Amino acid sequence: MSLFQPGQLGELELANRLVMAPLGRARSDERSREPLPRVATYYSQRASAGLIVSEATHVAAESVSRPGGSAIHDDAQVEAWKPVTAAVHAEGGRIFQQLFHLGRKAHQSRTPNHQLPVAPSAIAARGEVATPDGQQPFPVPRALALEEVAQRVEDFRRAARNAGQAGFDGVEIHAANGYLIDQFLRDGANQRSDAYGGSVEKRARFLLEIVDAAIDELGASRVGVRVSPHFRVDGIDDSDPAALYAYVADQLQARGIAYLHLIEPDSTPANERLAPDLRQRFKGAFILAAEFDRDSAIRAIAEGRADFIAFGRLFIANPDLVERFRRQAPLNTPDEASFYVGGDHGYIDYPFLGETQFHAERAATGEPA
Template structure:
């Protein structure tokens, strides 16, 4: 048995984890056209159930939250049934899994949405770039700015999705408030130019995220709800004028909710966000963003993190904890199959003999 801190048990909210290796949420685009995950998805997650915790790929809480082809939802009975197979398969291997709820907001396209609707956002500001559709890459469009009544409806959709995730057997839920999707669109000054209670000041821009988290906590209990943020990641044309103020305020404001965990992924920023945010959050602090084993062990050993989040390493190595334990070489991820349909590059990565 290794003395590595990666292999010590951890408590994350209401969840007891057997180790501190967390599988990151990663879009894999293997659902069917109705947003239902199939048996292949159940196998994929079950293969990786030796993680202390799996965070699922982003799952749209309602059809208007879909952002890409072949991504899964949690709105219909068929979607719930598909996810129940996944949760049951992970639990059969002794694993723990939470569902990441991901509303893409303006990062979508009418061809992906009910009735060809416009994507929604805090403000009618089109993002630069393109999104994957059934017709290939399409330019993103100017979104519909949500009214206050519509914002309340979206919050209610997150709450209903939380209930359905629990009905499917998941151990908890994570709010995806990174990567330029709807919650971060509200947080960020570049995409939120509202003049009502949801725009302008940092406090107003944080309101949507806080209301969604409160709704999720009301349904699941605080000990089964987590939050993911990625300050200054810049993905999907997201820009904020004062990110340190924005995220410092947000994390201070979530403190009374007593969330199970805060998941912070950093990519290439010079700011020490862990130093800024960790002291403001009393729950479990999960760190991700290009980690290797040595860096993860250093973060855990110094108390800067309570668990370490791995993405493509888990994608390519279903038995990643055992490989780390043995010091075994890692499979290289095949980027060409990250979002392709089928088993190749999904469930066919070899485990150790």
């Protein structure tokens, strides 16, 4: 198996085994959260990836992040996403939309009517969040009542349906990085004593109901899930992650979804890695992400540790990353100052290989680029 060979993901045959990881770039309309024309350009430039997973996209108005974050919960947003998927498909690419809800990591300065963010339990995330008044500590969220949980499942159902209508090839359920689904999964953030808290089975129920809803709307072959067992920076943790994610993998395998996307840095010590066990349990496409470069990705694929490798920062700066890897060509350096702010600069103006050579030749002759 080679990084550059086609690979099967659900019912899709992908051109190669490089995945563009979900990357929030805050380039959508700041008020409507509809993607702007430059978003279509950005993703179409990177359509040579075997699969693009879109930026995390809000499933409800109560889930709001920094200005420029995108959403998929109303009809206007659906219409605004259609040119994006069309542009990717015109270049021969495939794109899934990542769906998420911030949960306790939202802030009441941005929520409708300044309501408190919601979570499985009234436990604040550790750290600070950007607000109109500067950095503020994460607020203590309001714990969802039992009867309110179903509405959040329906928010994800609607978003999955909307993604299909917008032309996405599928959806990735974002159950990672300390957001709402992750908050339900882990006992450090979920201290409920009802049907959604306590045992591993009960804490995983919210995720699995969302997965089932997405399957109802799109079919299992168009649904993926992303998890991050090693993510702890905002205070989220679990007393037995190996048992938790083994159960999740078993349940996702039983549902026959397209893929499981695991954030596990390549530097993770061997005795802490969950990938070997999860790969045995989950038989669909298996994606690994975090800290991979060309050589480590080629090695992971050749060793059968994953079917696909996801890259984030490298795809930001190198729209033609697949070709650069194939040729072992030099890589552009990411401009970190423009990751989450700005317009076209640092977003759709990174040079392709031919353009890089052109500028280098100009510089060598002393001519202006």
